[in-house]
Amino acid sequence: MSQYHRQHTDLFRSSVVLPSLQYKVVDTLRTFGPHSRTDLARRLGYSRALMTGIVKELIERAILVEGKDAESTGGRRARLLNFNPDFGYVLGVDLGATSVDMTLADFREQCLARFHEPLDVRLGPEAVLNRILEIAQNTLDKHHIPNDKLLSIGIGVPGPVDFANGILIVPPIMPGWERYPIRRKIQAHFPETTVVVDNDVNVMAMGELRTGAGQNVENFIFVKVGTGIGAGIVVHHQIYRGSNGCAGDIGHIQVDRNGPVCHCGNVGCIEAMASGAAMARQAQQAAMNHESAILRRYFDSGIESLTAEQVSAAAHEGDPVALKIIQTSGTLIGEVLAGIVNFFNPSLILIGGGVTKSGTQFLAAIRRGVLSRSLPLSTQHLRIDYSSMGDDAGITGAIALAAEHIFVPEP
Numbered sequence: 001m002s003q004y005h006r007q008h009t010d011l012f013r014s015s016v017v018l019p020s021l022q023y024k025v026v027d028t029l030r031t032f033g034p035h036s037r038t039d040l041a042r043r044l045g046y047s048r049a050l051m052t053g054i055v056k057e058l059i060e061r062a063i064l065v066e067g068k069d070a071e072s073t074g075g076r077r078a079r080l081l082n083f084n085p086d087f088g089y090v091l092g093v094d095l096g097a098t099s100v101d102m103t104l105a106d107f108r109e110q111c112l113a114r115f116h117e118p119l120d121v122r123l124g125p126e127a128v129l130n131r132i133l134e135i136a137q138n139t140l141d142k143h144h145i146p147n148d149k150l151l152s153i154g155i156g157v158p159g160p161v162d163f164a165n166g167i168l169i170v171p172p173i174m175p176g177w178e179r180y181p182i183r184r185k186i187q188a189h190f191p192e193t194t195v196v197v198d199n200d201v202n203v204m205a206m207g208e209l210r211t212g213a214g215q216n217v218e219n220f221i222f223v224k225v226g227t228g229i230g231a232g233i234v235v236h237h238q239i240y241r242g243s244n245g246c247a248g249d250i251g252h253i254q255v256d257r258n259g260p261v262c263h264c265g266n267v268g269c270i271e272a273m274a275s276g277a278a279m280a281r282q283a284q285q286a287a288m289n290h291e292s293a294i295l296r297r298y299f300d301s302g303i304e305s306l307t308a309e310q311v312s313a314a315a316h317e318g319d320p321v322a323l324k325i326i327q328t329s330g331t332l333i334g335e336v337l338a339g340i341v342n343f344f345n346p347s348l349i350l351i352g353g354g355v356t357k358s359g360t361q362f363l364a365a366i367r368r369g370v371l372s373r374s375l376p377l378s379t380q381h382l383r384i385d386y387s388s389m390g391d392d393a394g395i396t397g398a399i400a401l402a403a404e405h406i407f408v409p410e411p
């Protein structure tokens with residue numbers, strides 16, 4: 001995150017500035033969990049004497065606690081260092097296309113309260129963000145937390161984000177949100193709170209990194225296959241956002257020069273050919289052409305258009321056309337991922353998003369696609385799996401995103 005610091009101080013306007021050695025200790029505990037002084041000194045390459053001094057200052061500032069207070073699950077080791085849960089609070093917001101999830105957590109990222117309600121992003125940024133602010137304020141009031149104790153808010157949104165500025169860029173499913181200053185709007189209500197906005201895929205990757213299958217995995221990719229296709233990239237236990245914050249937007253990699261037109265204006269993008277929306281469109285075509293009796297039956301039941309869920313339902317019923325659509329999508333995604341594997345050499349690829357409900361055939365096709373096109377050395381230790389966190393990845397990740405930006409190192 002430090003690469004953004006000098007260029008974009010606005011993001012860190014309300015962050016607490018820490019001397020860089022203190023910051024490194026805090027960052028290490030966030031990433032790897034409680035440590036003893038000795039283990040911290042070893043991991044960071046500091047002398048024990050230096051570490052003792054740094055830790056003393058962090059304890060005096062009430063940022064860290066040690067010994068019994070640091071244990072979350074019984075006393076295995078007595079002298080572990082951990083965050084002081086009462087130092088402050090964070091909010092995680094997971095905004096989907098049609099609903100919002102919010103979690104209040106303590107400084108140790110432990111959930112104190114959780115909230116869910118339907119909320120349509122098409123209502124526009126003013127209405128949606130006003131409602132989010134209302135829920136946030138009610139939640140704080142209910143827990144008797146003064147606003148200045150709310151250190152940070154992490155928000156995941158379903159569209160491409162200019163991370164440094166906290167605004168959405170050409171969000172296809174969010175008309176009216178283009179370049180809307182989300183961070184400024186939230187900060188007008190919570191001026192002392194750091195506000196971090198990121199796209200939902202990075203936030204889900206963050207959730208996997210903190211408590212899911214990505215824990216302790218140095219380099220991995222989280223791929224969301226839903227209405228669209230996108231990826232969150234983790235390098236050295238950190239989200240990699242690239243120069244402008246839009247790294248991982250793999251949905252518009254071309255897989256067929258003669259393929260269908262994508263909503264981005266190009267032709268044959270993977271998103272136009274293998275996303276949930278693309279699968280639904282292919283199924284619709286098959287139903288209209290009477291190629292599948294099962295899909296035709298769904299279509300004739302009075303619905304306007306078929307969905308990706310119906311494609312998987314048809315496959316579960318044994319429909320060969322639906323199964324073929326799922327397998328072809330999986331193979332195409334696998335082939336795109338093969339290129340990324342050769343380039344980036346991750347040790348784990350996690351697949352999340354609605355289309356994972358298609359069952360094991362989709363995952364098997366992705367694996368085949370990757371293996372058939374990757375170099376043997378790059379797949380030697382590569383694991384490809386479905387995410388097991390489901391909807392929790394987004395909200396856990398939003399909390400982690402918030403927590404990660406509470407502090408900023410002294411320049």
Ligand SMILES: [Zn+2]
Nearest residue numbers: 252262264269
């Ligand atoms: Zn495209």
